[in-house]
Amino acid sequence: MTDILPSYVQGAWWTPDDVSDAVDVRDASTGEVVTRISTNGLDFAGALEYARTVGQASLGRLTFHQRALLLKQFAQALTERKDELYELSARGGTTKTDAMVDIDGGIGVLFTYSSKGQRELPNTQVVVDGPAERLSKDGTFLGRHVYSRLPGVAVQINAFNFPVWGSLEKFAPAFLAGVPTLVKPATPTGYLAEAYVRVLVDSGLLPEGTLQLVSGSVPGLLDALRLGDLVSFTGSASTAERLKGHESVRTGGVRFTSETDSINASVLGKDAAPGTPEFDAFVKSVVTELTVKAGQKCTAIRRVIVPERMRGAVMAAIGDRIAQRVVIGDPRAEGVTMGPLASREQRAEVLRQVGRLVDAGGRIVLGSLDAPEVVHADGSRSADPDGAFVAPILLEFEDPWTDAVHRIEAFGPVASVLGYGETADAIALVAAGRGSLVTSVASHDANEVVDLVSGIAAYNGRVLVLDRDDARTSTGHGSPVPHLVHGGPGRAGGGEELGGIRAVLHHMQRTAIQGSPDMLTAITGEWHAGAAADAGGRHPFRKPLSELRIGDRVTSQPREVTLDDIEHFAEFTGDTFYAHMDEEAASANPFFPGRVAHGYLLVSFAAGLFVDPDPGPVLANYGLENLRFLTPVSPGDSIRVDLTAKQITPRETDDYGEVRWDAVLTNQRDEVVATYDVLTLVAKEWAPTVG
Numbered sequence: 001m002t003d004i005l006p007s008y009v010q011g012a013w014w015t016p017d018d019v020s021d022a023v024d025v026r027d028a029s030t031g032e033v034v035t036r037i038s039t040n041g042l043d044f045a046g047a048l049e050y051a052r053t054v055g056q057a058s059l060g061r062l063t064f065h066q067r068a069l070l071l072k073q074f075a076q077a078l079t080e081r082k083d084e085l086y087e088l089s090a091r092g093g094t095t096k097t098d099a100m101v102d103i104d105g106g107i108g109v110l111f112t113y114s115s116k117g118q119r120e121l122p123n124t125q126v127v128v129d130g131p132a133e134r135l136s137k138d139g140t141f142l143g144r145h146v147y148s149r150l151p152g153v154a155v156q157i158n159a160f161n162f163p164v165w166g167s168l169e170k171f172a173p174a175f176l177a178g179v180p181t182l183v184k185p186a187t188p189t190g191y192l193a194e195a196y197v198r199v200l201v202d203s204g205l206l207p208e209g210t211l212q213l214v215s216g217s218v219p220g221l222l223d224a225l226r227l228g229d230l231v232s233f234t235g236s237a238s239t240a241e242r243l244k245g246h247e248s249v250r251t252g253g254v255r256f257t258s259e260t261d262s263i264n265a266s267v268l269g270k271d272a273a274p275g276t277p278e279f280d281a282f283v284k285s286v287v288t289e290l291t292v293k294a295g296q297k298c299t300a301i302r303r304v305i306v307p308e309r310m311r312g313a314v315m316a317a318i319g320d321r322i323a324q325r326v327v328i329g330d331p332r333a334e335g336v337t338m339g340p341l342a343s344r345e346q347r348a349e350v351l352r353q354v355g356r357l358v359d360a361g362g363r364i365v366l367g368s369l370d371a372p373e374v375v376h377a378d379g380s381r382s383a384d385p386d387g388a389f390v391a392p393i394l395l396e397f398e399d400p401w402t403d404a405v406h407r408i409e410a411f412g413p414v415a416s417v418l419g420y421g422e423t424a425d426a427i428a429l430v431a432a433g434r435g436s437l438v439t440s441v442a443s444h445d446a447n448e449v450v451d452l453v454s455g456i457a458a459y460n461g462r463v464l465v466l467d468r469d470d471a472r473t474s475t476g477h478g479s480p481v482p483h484l485v486h487g488g489p490g491r492a493g494g495g496e497e498l499g500g501i502r503a504v505l506h507h508m509q510r511t512a513i514q515g516s517p518d519m520l521t522a523i524t525g526e527w528h529a530g531a532a533a534d535a536g537g538r539h540p541f542r543k544p545l546s547e548l549r550i551g552d553r554v555t556s557q558p559r560e561v562t563l564d565d566i567e568h569f570a571e572f573t574g575d576t577f578y579a580h581m582d583e584e585a586a587s588a589n590p591f592f593p594g595r596v597a598h599g600y601l602l603v604s605f606a607a608g609l610f611v612d613p614d615p616g617p618v619l620a621n622y623g624l625e626n627l628r629f630l631t632p633v634s635p636g637d638s639i640r641v642d643l644t645a646k647q648i649t650p651r652e653t654d655d656y657g658e659v660r661w662d663a664v665l666t667n668q669r670d671e672v673v674a675t676y677d678v679l680t681l682v683a684k685e686w687a688p689t690v691g
Contacts, residue, residue, distance in 0.1 A: 005035040005194055008201060008213040009047040011054070016040040023216075025188060028093030028340040028388045029330040029377070035191050039216035045224040047182060047212055051153035052228075055180025055209030059149075062207070063124055065652045067176050068117030070205060075110035077203040078196060082107065085164065085195055090331045092163075092189045093339035093388060098293045098331070101479070106168035106196070112482040113172040113504075120501050123649045123657075124525045125149070125178065129510060132520065132528055139530040142520050147508040149178035150255075152228030154507060155221070157243075159234045160186035160342045161296040163193040169482065170232050173503035175210060179230075182212045186235075188342045190215050222246045227253035230507065232497065234259045234298070240493055257495035257506065259487050261409050263433040265303040266477060267426050267452060269443025274313045277468035282442035283317045285466065286415060289478045290318075290392045291326055291338045295413035296346070299438050299478040302409055305400075305429050308419035315394060315417055319366050322392050329375030329389075336375050340388035341412055347388040350412035357395055360404030362416060367393035390414075400425075406432040423448060427455030435490020440464040440477040461488030461496070527551050527646040527662060540643070541612035544686040545650055545657050553644040556609035558668065561597050563635040569601045596632040602639060602674060603627070606665055610643040617686035619656055627676035631667065638668040646677065656683045 004022060006013045015038075022038040059067065078085070082103055089099040121127060129145035136142075154174040158166045163185050171181050185193035197213045200206050214221075225231070225248045233240055233256070240258035248254045266286060272278035289301040306314045329336040341347045351369050358364065371383045372391035392413040397405050400418035406429075420426040430439050439460045441452050444467040453463055462484065464477055480486035485499035497503055513523055517530035527533075533553040540552040570576045578585040579592050586592045603624070612618075633639060642664045650657035661678040 002033045002036050005037050005191055005215040007039060007042060007215045008194075008197055008211075009042065010050045010212070011208060014042065016042065023187060025191065026343065027091045028188075028342055029091075029332075031344070031386055034091050037187050037190060037216040039214060039218065042214065042216075044214075044218060044221045047214070048153050048155075048221075048224050048229070050209055051180040051182055051212060052151065053209070055153065055207075056151060056178075058207035058209050059175070059178040059180060060125070062178070064121040064176060065118050065123040065649075067178065068114045068121070069652050070207070071110045071117065071172055071175060072114035073205050074200055074203070075107045075114065077205060078103075078107050078110070078199055081199050084199075085192065088192050088195050090339075092160075092192065092342055093294060093331060095331045095336060095339050097337070098339065101292065102162045102165045102192075105162075105479075106165035109165065109169045109172050109482045109498075113176055116500055117176045117504075118652075121176075121504070122525065122647065123652070126524060127505065127508065128524050128526060135514065140516055141514070142517055142528060142530070143512055143514045144520055144524065144528075145510055146513050146524060147505055147510050149508050150228050150230060152179070152226065152230070154179045154181045155184065155225065155229065155231045156181060157184045157218075157231065157233045157235065158186055158193070159298070160188040160346075161293055161298070163189040164196050166234055167193055167196070169480075169486070169498055171211065172482075173498075174507050177504045177507035179507045180210045180212075182214065184214045184218050184221070187216065188346070222248050222254075225252065225254045230255035230257070232257050232495075233493075236261055237491055237493065257487075257497070258493035259298065259437070259495050259497060260491065260493035261298055261411060262436040262488055262492040263302045263406055263409055264299060264436045264438050264477075265305050265430045265433060266301045266440040266442070267430065267456075268304075268306040268310065268314065269441060269445055269448050269452070270307050270423070271445040271448060272442050273310065274317070276444070277471060278442045278444050278466065279310075279317070281466045281468075281471035283314065283321055285440060285442070285477050286318055287321045287325070287392075288476060290322070290394075290413045290415055292478065294339055294341050294390065295392070295415075296341060296411055297478050299480065301415055301440070301477060303405065303429070303433065304394075304415050304417045305420055305426055306417065308421055311396065311417060311419045315365055315396060318394060322366065326392065327375060328372055328391060329381075330377040332377045333375045333379060338392075338413070340374075341390060342388065344386070344388045346412070347390055350390055350410045350414065353408055353410035354393055354395075354414055356408050357404060357410065357414075357416065360408070361399060361402050362395035362397050362405065365394050365396050365417075367391040367413075400429055401432070403432075406434070423451050424455070427452060430456045431459045433459070433491065435488055435492045435494075436460050437486070437488040437492045438462040438464065438477060440466055442466040444468055459489065461485060461492060521550060525550070525647065527644055529662070533642075533644050539612045540645055541618045542616050544617040545648060545659070545682050545684045548645055548648060548659065548682065550645055550648060553642060554610050556606075556641045556643075558638040558640040559605055559609060560638045561602070561605070561633050561635065563595070565601065566595065566597050566635060569598055573598075573600075575600075592632050593634055596634055597637075599629040599674065602629075602633060602665060603676070605639060606641040606663060606674075609639075609641050610663070616688075617683040619681045619683055621678065621680050623679045625677040625679065627674065629674050631671045631673045633667060633673055639665050639673055641665050643678065650684060655685070656681050658682075
């Protein structure tokens with residue numbers, strides 16, 4: 001008898017004693033049983049509590065940067081063993097190209113979040129949001145928004161089509177935020193999710209309690225959730241609505257986000273006639289979305305919206321490309337470019353939905369409801385009525401406003417061609433889908449594109465514009481990237497995933513913190529104006545990271561700015577703007593009392609005032625941020641600078657880190673002349689050279 005697919009809970013692999021309810025999982029091409037699934041007797045409440053206690057404690061000992069480094073190591077561990085995952089993936093009907101999208105795509109998400117975590121997050125455990133707000137006249141009472149991690153567990157309920165990518169794109173931001181994850185993959189491809197989790201467990205890299213896997217159904221799981229937990233769901237809109245209605249979500253404070261099936265569209269611009277690069281890119285994109293993963297993608301094109309006069313040309317071009325490039329069969333057979341659906345049940349469901357579209361007025365112009373001829377693993381060819389194969393199906397609707405085509409999704413290699421007259425009609429047809437994950441536009445007419453995008457953006461989570469300039473480099477209609485948001489309004493679920501650091505913040509709580517500058521400095525790890533500062537002892541530039549502290553400061557002596565200084569700087573740099581060189585013209589300017597010093601002259605003087613010139617732990621100045629000039633400086637005025645260590649970020653993999661310094665220039669009347677942040681790279685340790 002085939003073995004039961006194990007779950008990984010509470011730090012150990014688990015299988016049930018009673019498997020009387022076990023479900024067979026079959027190879028999508030051959031129908032052979034691959035594994036069996038059961039969670040009979042699994043302690044769901046115990047698994048959740050293990051995550052909230054052990055997992056939270058493990059991640060709570062790590063900073064964002066330390067978690068980010070682990071994500072990179074997870075990606076490397078999976079890369080080393082991805083051939084095993086590829087081999088397993090073929091059982092689900094995926095070709096090598098399909099597997100690359102899922103497996104390499106998932107690994108890529110880990111690499112991306114590792115990089116972003118180290119570059120865009122502090123090496124702490126909280127994230128500040130926006131500047132501090134001054135809530136009292138004297139600056140002793142401030143407010144600031146701060147993100148801190150949720151105290152519970154991130155439960156992910158995933159679809160069958162992307163068992164690796166679909167899980168890792170949720171896991172990576174949760175882990176980076178510091179929230180442990182419990183994964184519930186879909187049954188038909190759960191064995192691939194089990195395989196990637198096993199690789200990570202075997203690597204020994206996973207902090208205890210941070211990743212658990214439930215291989216099978218989860219009865220009662222939502223009953224055990226509570227405030228501080230969150231659910232991320234990918235699947236059907238009907239299931240999402242049912243989960244949203246659960247008491248723990250509706251009144252219990254459990255966060256819920258969903259990414260559901262949607263009737264995505266691709267629009268061919270009126271300028272993109274046959275023979276143009278845009279027409280070719282459009283046809284290629286439609287065929288790709290019909291055939292990659294056998295059309296089993298939540299982002300696949302379901303509505304092909306084209307100018308009415310081009311409808312026949314588009315359908316002919318799609319048919320030609322499929323005939324020339326698509327070979328259906330067992331992914332393990334040489335030359336196969338499109339595999340079966342994930343299961344025979346899925347095939348039956350797709351054909352049922354196609355039948356509904358036909359009943360509503362759709363006409364099949366490519367493909368059929370019959371079992372197609374396929375290439376078997378041994379290279380032979382025959383129709384396979386027992387497999388999960390469906391040939392690409394293209395329908396056309398004479399009436400593009402038929403409600404069914406905007407409402408019914410056949411989740412497989414199926415799309416419908418709709419004609420439009422004016423741009424406004426194309427926009428209305430896209431909107432008729434009631435919310436989509438993505439719509440693509442193929443056009444080289446900027447005015448047309450602006451009109452289309454302006455009209456459809458609010459109905460989509462993502463819009464891809466294809467033209468001759470980006471067609472070869474585009475990642476494609478159906479490929480979300482971790483840098484940009486994935487999700488959509490309305491029927492698409494109303495949720496949002498990925499989007500870079502935005503996804504990390506979805507696993508955190510934003511809280512308005514009010515208090516004194518000293519308290520906000522302690523809470524955020526970032527110095528605030530008015531907090532204690534230490535200007536005594538050694539110059540801060542003589543201190544390595546191991547000795548430098550938030551609030552260390554240098555206060556300079558004043559320096560007078562003369563007319564000769566201004567004129568020399570103007571002549572030396574070539575900046576002879578009238579405000580610096582023409583007294584009469586400068587006086588007529590409403591912002592200046594007369595000739596004034598260049599702002600960059602003042603910044604240069606400030607560097608000379610605060611710098612310690614001798615070799616030391618400060619290795620480099622790599623930029624300024626947030627520079628503002630607030631008060632003009634006239635000849636004869638004096639300036640001085642206060643430079644305070646504002647934020648210290650050690651790099652986990654280097655022998656140096658970043659220090660952000662708060663720079664404030666004031667004049668002899670104590671008016672603030674300029675403010676900005678100075679960014680430096682500072683050694684963690686420094687031993688002065690003895691000469």
